[in-house]
Amino acid sequence: MNSGIDLEMSFTQGVQNLGLSQELAHLLWIPLPMLLVLIAAVIGVLVTVWLERKISAAAQQRIGPEYAGALGILQPMADGLKLLVKEDIIPARADSLLFTVGPILVLVPVILSWLIVPFGQNLLISNVGIGIFLWIALSSIQPIGLLMSGYSSNNKYSLLGGLRAAAQSISYEIPLALAVLAVVMMSNSLSTVDIVEQQNTAGFLSWNIWRQPVGFIIFWICALAECERLPFDLPEAEEELVAGYQTEYAGMKFALFYLAGYINLVLSALLVSVLYLGGWGFPISIDWFSSLIGISIDNPLVQITAASLGIVMTVLKAYLLVFLAILLRWTTPRVRIDQLLDLGWKFLLPISLVNLLVTASLKLAFPMTFGG
């Protein structure tokens, strides 16, 4: 297996050649990918907000934002800037400490989860061994933040929204984890890089979606529920709860919730593409393609094109899923809380368990195709 471009190694070697120690070179390297991923996440959110507004408008036969930049592309920037300079209000009877910590606790785990999102062979912050498990663990911190902000707002709507968010997150985390477990079982690794590599042996035919169609659907439904996207947006159901746990928030703290929601959506889409759609892999195998045109896979030009196309592939797959999420938003009506919990516990949980068992037995029966 070819390891591809390793930017970290080249960077540390370059710095070491300047006469610095290896530790110092590593220390200099660390902030770079973090900053890059943070910028990528924020730009991803801006693009998603713009897409959401434009696609929503198109689905409703409107035009949508138009005057802020070409095609309204700067509208999310304008929105963000407005929230940034808005007055920061803490209600008089609210618990100001919890009220402030809440949104931070919602945002930080989501951003931290970007740690494990691979855009290429070595294009991720850290290839941690527990990989995908880290994301599942981090995403369960979020409901604590939601509950905290809902409770501390000292407002009925906020409290109800916070409770709903917590109930929803907790009940959909289990089928989510079980769906991930089935994938992990097939690739024999928790690391996201390994999961993608195992899928990229024969182009799109080796993607996990063909071996895990049920898991893919379960994962996508649960991801939508975790992001509080429309069929499952009860925690902030405008018609009943004003804005749920965000009701009392304004300015930058509200922006943190907003940002967390969209970063989480992009992250979920990225993880679906990593787990089921072959991550940075192309629909056709790159090895096969390079041998077809007669260039060695180790050719630097091929390597660079492959790496940049890999990033494009990952982002493209993720944004197709974001598009699907937005389309679903305008297609499906909101479920009731009892229907939500019914779906989570009585439908998704048993199905994901069966899926896991079937995957396990298939793995024993056909170790070649199901990663023995």
Next chain:
Amino acid sequence: MLGFLQKVADYTQDAVSAAKYLVQGLGVTFDHMRRRPVTVQYPYEKLIPSERYRGRIHYEFDKCIACEVCVRVCPINLPVVDWVMNKETKKKELRNYSIDFGACIFCGNCVEYCPTNCLSMTEEYELASFDRHSLNYDNVALGRLPTSVTSDPSVRPLRELAYLPEGIMDPHELPDNQKRAGLLPTQVLEELKKVKLEEENNSSKDIAPTKINSNN
């Protein structure tokens, strides 16, 4: 055992049909995305109000005879007719006339009942102002004619539903010479005249025998 299997089968069938409907719904939403926006880009595009549009009221001072019928038919006696009696000519002398559009409900009763037709309804509806007192129009303000949507060079006029040709819903990209469905008001009037004439001719023939019958 069979009952359980039946349950599982029903459940699966439900799930499959739910998925089918969901995909159908997605198809509908997706189809809507490639349709042209139906929205009117307001300050740049405006709908042409219909002939019967009840907008801001226009008033002609010289026609008014200060009869105060408009005040009596108004649900809240809104028009203010300021007149004095000229003892020598024994006639009412009108000094001022005003309507407060902050309170007017644009019902058009005053226009309907005005004996001299000095009141009429315009197509002006942009009455927003920073101060509610500036909505109290005096006879000079009431005498101004609004700019028509069709004559305003900065506005693209768009035709509304009933003014579009039959079967067309979107006013954008419509050639100018396309006529609306049905007859124009002038054509309707002409038609009515014809019908009336025919009826009169018919009735003059019909009346004669009936008279004879009644005599008997």
